[in-house]
Amino acid sequence: MNRSFMKKECKLTGEGSGRRVFVGLCFLVGFAILLFRFFDLQVLQAETMMQKARQQHEKIITLNSNRGAIVDRQGKPLALNLDVPSVYATPSSIDSPTRVARQLAGVLGVPRKPLEKRLRNKRDFVWIQRKIEDSQVGRLNDLALPGVGVMVETRRFYPKGTLLAHVLGFAGMDSQGLEGLENGYDEHLRGQVRRVVLQRDALGRVIIPESQRKSQPLSGHAISLTIDEVIQYIAEQALEQTVRNTKARGGAVLVMAPKTGQMLAWALRPTFDPNHIHQASPERWRNRGVTDPYEPGSTLKVVLAAAALESKSITPDTLLYAGDGEIPISGTVIHDHEKAGWVTFREAIQRSSNVAFVKMSWELGREQVYQYLRTFGFGEKTGIDLPGESIGILRRPDQWSQRTLPSLAIGQEIAVTPLQLLTAVSAVANEGWLMRPFLVREISDHRGKSVWEHVPHIRRRPISAGTAKTVTDLLVNVVERGTGKRAAIPGYRVAGKTGTAQKVDPATGTYSSTKFVGSFVGFVPAEDPQLAILVMIDEPQGPAWGGVVAAPVFRKVAEQALRYLSVAPGEEARMVASRSRPALDGYQPNWE
Amino acid sequence: MKWVLWTLLTVSVSGVLLFYVWGKVDVVRLGYELDALLKKKAAFTQEHDRLQARLSQLTAPERLASEAGDKLGMRPPGAKQVVLVPSRPESGTSSDGPEPPLRLARQTGD
Structure with missing residues (x-):
């Protein structure tokens, strides 16, 4: 029995060994294949696999x-x-572009064919329509179109x-x-x-x-x-009304706080709506207050008067002979609008006598005229925080002709930006200190914490406080008795100067007899100036005198703005009101 | 004895693994909640911005002037309609009680 058992075992052992080897080999091959696959996936295809995994699990x-x-x-x-919805599509996910295009066209109210063309595009992503209405989003969601989505964009x-x-x-x-x-x-x-x-x-x-x-x-x-929304509205309304009534080509009203250089309003016409920029030509986008110089005409006499008084070459009571209202200059004649005879300098500026100012400019001399114009900031940027500012046109004396000096005396052969002129006149209002105008008063981070504050900057002092006061008195006289009567505001002393400048006709290169710029620049209250205002009306139809078209705009803006700022009429009353007045000052200026 | 030790070890390892998995699952769940809250916050911010823009449109000087003029018949006061009220002495120096509020103008009729 033992022998037979042993035989059987031996037989079994022999058969079992073969099977074991076979199974073992199978496992070995299997493991080898697995090992190779692991190696393939983990090492050879590592980059591709990691990329696939990232695509599936990560979203950038x-x-x-x-x-x-x-x-x-x-x-x-x-x-x-504002967050606004925009519609996009992934064309590869759309089975029937025709059907989807038809449904989209129905909701968005656009032609079907261009939509269908876009949906047949081979790109992964196409815009269908940007910045749509909320109600359209609801209808799109109801349709649940495959391959069409809505994305929120900021506008x-x-x-x-x-x-x-x-x-x-x-x-x-x-x-x-x-x-x-x-x-x-x-x-x-x-x-x-x-x-x-x-x-x-x-x-x-x-x-x-x-x-x-x-x-x-x-x-x-x-x-x-620094702009005040209410004063801005007042300025825009007054300007709009005048431009419309006079059928003018355009105009500008700039309002400044003369003691600090802060701009309170900046109205220009024609204008545009920044929400719909493509509805207006790029020409309208230009900020003419700093980009477009123009010949200021008689408003420049403020600066020339200040220069003459500061240099002591004249006093308000100096007599000048304005003759019969005309003076020949190198083949041309400069006219006054009325005969004046002998006039004091005070009367000359009150009547805006061109002849008297030509004579005054000869007294002053070309070097001094040029130097004072430069000191008042003409021929250089004011430094305002706006892009594209022009320096205007002011040629050096060695480039002047015989006619330049008398032309400058009446505001010709010089081009200034409205801001340059307002800044210069503001220096007279600010006891002679020329400030740098600015628009941004503070920058704060997203938590509201102030990160930068603009401190007013003094550029220089072209004239003394005494001269500034004398010029102010002369300008008050212009408004009370002279060409600027329509700028007068009951209860306030207004200082200002009118200007009516002929425009150069681009076709002939000479001064046009039909195109004018009517302007007025001044400040109020004269004894404690809170507002300096420049009004410029470009090519008004009908009477173009600055005293007729621009001075009333000054009055309208100044009257309402003074009331808004609680600047009461009369010096005594002003002290009463000062407690409730919104602060326009409150800064210690810095020197540049 | 060995059996008991192996059981304890198995239970401990399983416990640690379960705790680890539970923690991970909870992180994912909180991630979902956070995502949902962020979406809600974005929606509220969007609504706030929209309302602020609307408020700004409604309080624009142009609209206020037109509403005041057309609906309420208001207009800027004329020169004779502005009356200045004389100031009182500074508070603390008067014995007539509290200082009345300063008025700059009042309607006097036309």
């Missing part, structure tokens, strides 16, 4: 930060951001429409500043764009890892302007 999103707001001096918003929004459009400028489709302050302060206004990698699950839901929770985009800084 761009966090666009909000552009900082722009507010006026009272904190009222002038430029904001710059100007809630006051055309108000202050030239100063604000506008931002483009990708929130980049293109014009005005939006462009000049783009670096501060735009925030930081961040790309964040998020993990997502099989259903596409986002799992935010701990380390990335803090990766929020940094919003842009908010900027606070």
Whole structure:
């Protein structure tokens, strides 16, 4: 029995050994294949596999930060951001472009064929329509079209429409500043764009890892302007009305706080709505207050009078012979609008006598005239915080002809920007100190913490306080008895000067007899100036005298703005009101 | 004895593994909640911005002037309609009680 058992075992052992070897080999081959596959996946195809895994589990999103707001001096918003929906499509996911295009056209109210063409595009992503209405989004969601989605985009929004459009400028489709302050302060206004990698699950839901929770985009800084929305509205209304009534080509009203250089209003016509920039030509976007110099005419006499008085070459009572109202100059004749005979310098400026000012300029001499014009800031930028500022045109004395000096005396052969002229006249209102005008008073971060504050800057002092006071008295006389009577405001002493300048006809290169610029520049109250205002009306139809078309605009703006600022009429009453007046000063100026 | 040790080890390892998995699952759950809250926050911010823009439009000087003029019949006061009220001595120096609020203008009729 033992022998037979042993035989059987031996037989079994022999058979079992073969099988074991076979099974073992099978496992070995299997493991070898697996090992090779692991090696293939983990080493040879490592990059491809990691990329696939990343595509499935990771989602890279761009966090666009909000552009900082722009507010006026009272904190009222002038430029904001709005989230608006836009429709996009992924053409590869759309089975029937014709059907989808028909349904989309019905909701969006656009032609079907261009939509269908776009849906047949081979690209992965196409825009269908950007910035659509909320009601359209609801209808699109109801349709639940495959391959069609809605994405939220941020759009710059100007809630006051055309108000202050030239100063604000506008931002483009990708929130980049293109014009005005939006462009000049783009670096501060735009925030930081961040790309964040998020993990997502099989259903596409986002799992935010701990380390990335803090990766929020940094919003842009908010900027606070010196402009007052109410004064701006007053200026725009008065200008609009006059431009419309006189059928003028355009116009400007700039308002400044003369003691600090803060701009309170900046109205230009024609204008545009920054929410719909393509409805107006780029010509209208230009900020003519700083980009377009013009010949100032008699308003420049303020500066020349200051120069003559400062240099002691004349006094208010000096007699000048204005003759019969004309004076020949190198083949041409400079006229007055009335015969004057002998006049004091005070009367000469009151009547805006060209002949008297030509004679005064000869007394002063070309070097002094040039130096004073430069000291008052002509021929250089004012330094305002706006892009595209022009320096105007003021030639050096060695480039002057025989006619230049008398022409300058009446505001010709020189081109100034409205801002340059207003800044120069503001120096007279500010006891001779020439300030640098500015528009942005403060920049604050997204938490509202101030990061930068604008301190007024003194550029220089062209004239003494005594001369400034004498010029002010002369200018008050212009408004009370002279050409600027229509700028007078009951209860206030207004100082100002009218100007009526002939425009150069581009066709002939000579002065036109039909195209004029009527202007008025002045400040109020004369004894404690709170507002300096320049009004310029370009090519008004009918009477073009500055005293007729521009002075009433000055009165209208100044009267309402003074009331708004609680600047009461009369010196004594003004002291009463000063307690409730919104502060326009409150700064210690810096020297440049 | 050995059996008991192996059981304890198995239970401990399983416990640690379960705790680890539970923690991970909870992190994911909180991630979902956070994502939902962020979406809500974005929606509220969007609504806030929209309302602020609307408020800004409604309080624009142009609209206020037109509403005041057309609906309420208001207009800027004329020169004779502005009456200045003389100031009182600074508070603390008067014995006539509290200082009345300063008025700069009042309607006197036409």
